[in-house]
Amino acid sequence: MRIHGLLLVLGLSVLVNPAIGMEMQITLIQPQLDVQPYHRPYIAVWVEDEKRQPRATLALWKQLEKGDKWLKDLRQYWRKAGRNAGAEIDGVTGATRRPGQHRLVWDGRDNQGRPLPAGEYLLNIEASREEGGRDYHRVPFQLGGQGQIELPATTELGTIQIRYQP
């Protein structure tokens, strides 16, 4: 009886709120900066829902040997996602990168592999560099929809191209 009830609820929730797969491609440029010393920036890319609750971390590039000590300087990432993150983001955590063009692909799933329901979300991209600056973008997109976004270059991040489709 209980099990049937649960199945019914699950079935309904799928009908009401169908999870839609998506493909999002993000191309971001980490500019070559003529500064001495150059410390590679920390960069985080994550998705929040409309209420600014974190739903998926797409990338976290940090100095792995430093642990989380400087993650607080990715101020928005730290407050929204970082401070509550656990092993589920290991797969998207990596070392800081050399300057250049970096490409990320996201399939619309959270860090447990569950597809997020269709709807309005916010894509967040933040960069913070030791002895340098901090840049932060937050841009809405429609999961289940289709679109193209170009974010203008800032000091720490070059132009960012975002394309997404179901």
Add this chain to the structure above:
Amino acid sequence: MLLNPVKVIVIAAMLLASQAAFAHARWIVPSHTNLSGDEIHKIAVDFSISNDIFHPDMSFGSAGDPRSPQLVLNAPDGSRQAKLPFVDLLRKSAAGLTLTQSGTYRIGLEQPPVLLTFFKQANGERGRIFGGKGSPDLPQGATDLFTTRMHVRVETFVSRNQLNALVPQNQGLELGEGTHPNDLFTGEPVTWQLILDGKPVGADLDVTLIRGDSRYRNIRDVIRLKTDQEGRVSLSFDEPGLYLLESSLDSKSQAEGIDNERAALFVTLEVNPA
């Protein structure tokens, strides 16, 4: 003239307790407000009494001085360390603190309530003394005695890894339910309920916020707020920085020989750029 350190401490202690000092801000500034990572974190705190916000002027002395406040650390697990050591740097006091728990620490200066009695002399001159109506310091024939008991809260918050909801201390004037003081960013709605002895204050209490480095501005730039019916203030910060929130509330005293209870609040808050 250079005051010797002992005199400075006495003056600061008197100011701490005096009505005149209500024109002065008291503040405690942490070196860090948000800390991340597994290591044991160490922070520094500076505290002073001044008119220019966060520009040290008068020291609180050192720990253990007869009139110095106590430096108190309330840890996320509810434990409390009182009488922490701090040093006198003549224009400010300072301490180092070690934070090992995950969550929000409340760091404050505490001292027992202070009595202040205002009076009028036979020649019409007005004055005030520390102490109650029975104080031997009152001049002969003083009239119009009015005694205020002052409860002053000076504090700030620091979070290591996690944020905890603030646990009210239910004593004096303090921030109650609302936005976490270590999660403040420009351009976002912020709200706090002010509580007095654990209960929401009424409407129309004045609450001000002043951004630090007022010394480097020709205008003081005071954000003036008033509480609503539920004792709440709401705002959105335009400028990042360290802010001092100030408020004080007078109420009729129920105590024998005391006319007025004044509860004052000074909270240092960090606002991040969005």
